[in-house]
Amino acid sequence: MAKKEELDEETLAFIQWCIEVEGFLVAGGATVEQAQDHIEEEIDWFTDQFYASLTPEEAAREALA
Secondary structure (H helix, E strand, O other): OOOOOOOOHHHHHHHHHHHHHHHHHHHOOOOHHHHHHHHHHOHHHHHHHHHOOOOHHHHHHHHHO
């Protein structure tokens, strides 16, 4: 059995942030699948927004614009 890899706090924070962005994308009209696909396809852009300290709501608003 493979050893379970521990994620650092920053990675966990980014994952949580993406989960929150997903919720705002869905609230803006996307399906859960569309929101997840968009985040995966644009992960570099979302990473930049995370490090630029945008809130999940702000990032979703930008993504929907």
